[in-house]
Amino acid sequence: MRSSRVTVLIDGSNTHNLIQTHVAKFLALPTESTSALQVMVGNGTVLPCNQLCPNIVLCLHGCPFIVDLHVLPISGV
Numbered sequence: 001m002r003s004s005r006v007t008v009l010i011d012g013s014n015t016h017n018l019i020q021t022h023v024a025k026f027l028a029l030p031t032e033s034t035s036a037l038q039v040m041v042g043n044g045t046v047l048p049c050n051q052l053c054p055n056i057v058l059c060l061h062g063c064p065f066i067v068d069l070h071v072l073p074i075s076g077v
Contacts, residue, residue: 008058019053019069029053029069037070047073 004027016037024031030053037049051071058065 008060016049017067017069018049018072020075021051021071021073022075024051024053024069024071029056031071034070039070039072041072041074049073 006023006027016039018039019029031051032054034050034052038046039049040046049070049072053069053071055066056069058067
């Protein structure tokens with residue numbers, strides 16, 4: 001299993017886990033098509049997420065979490 005360090009933003013009020021398209025590609029995460037999830041970003045634009053990275057293991061301070069990550073087509077932080 002390949003391991004990479006990334007910086008994450010944890011927001012307890014979000015209902016879904018998101019990952020930028022280029023980060024998912026860089027990490028070579030497996031993706032699958034899913035029904036579009038509509039996400040409103042900070043400037044009010046609504047973007048569709050129609051790809052999902054299923055069952056991704058995130059290790060935070062040594063504790064593993066298995067999460068699904070919706071691929072959000074944005075750039076920047």
